[in-house]
Amino acid sequence: MWIWIIVFILFIVLSIVLEEAGYYIFKQYLYGSKYGKQLKWKIRMLTLLTLIKKKFQINTHQTKNEKIHKEIM
Structure with a gap:
């Protein structure tokens, strides 16, 4: 059984x-096997775009601070 x-x-x-x-x-x-490679490239491109976006936001913030500082002086 x-x-x-x-x-x-x-x-x-x-x-x-x-x-x-x-x-x-x-x-x-x-x-x-391309599927895994394509997925890796998509992740890399998204990471790169995120870094560029953050860099642009930092530059924009610094530019605004410089303008405010110039207006004060």
Whole structure:
């Protein structure tokens, strides 16, 4: 009796592993290895744009401070 329960559980585990492996292989076939590289480039570009945006905000803030300082003097 216990052997049938163990066999049934192993069958379920094996089917889950095969399903996930099939999904992974299909995804690699469909998108290829470029998908990961494209994702990395998207993250890099977003990081770069964020840094540029922050730099622009810092420069704008400094410019406003300089104008205020000149107006005071």
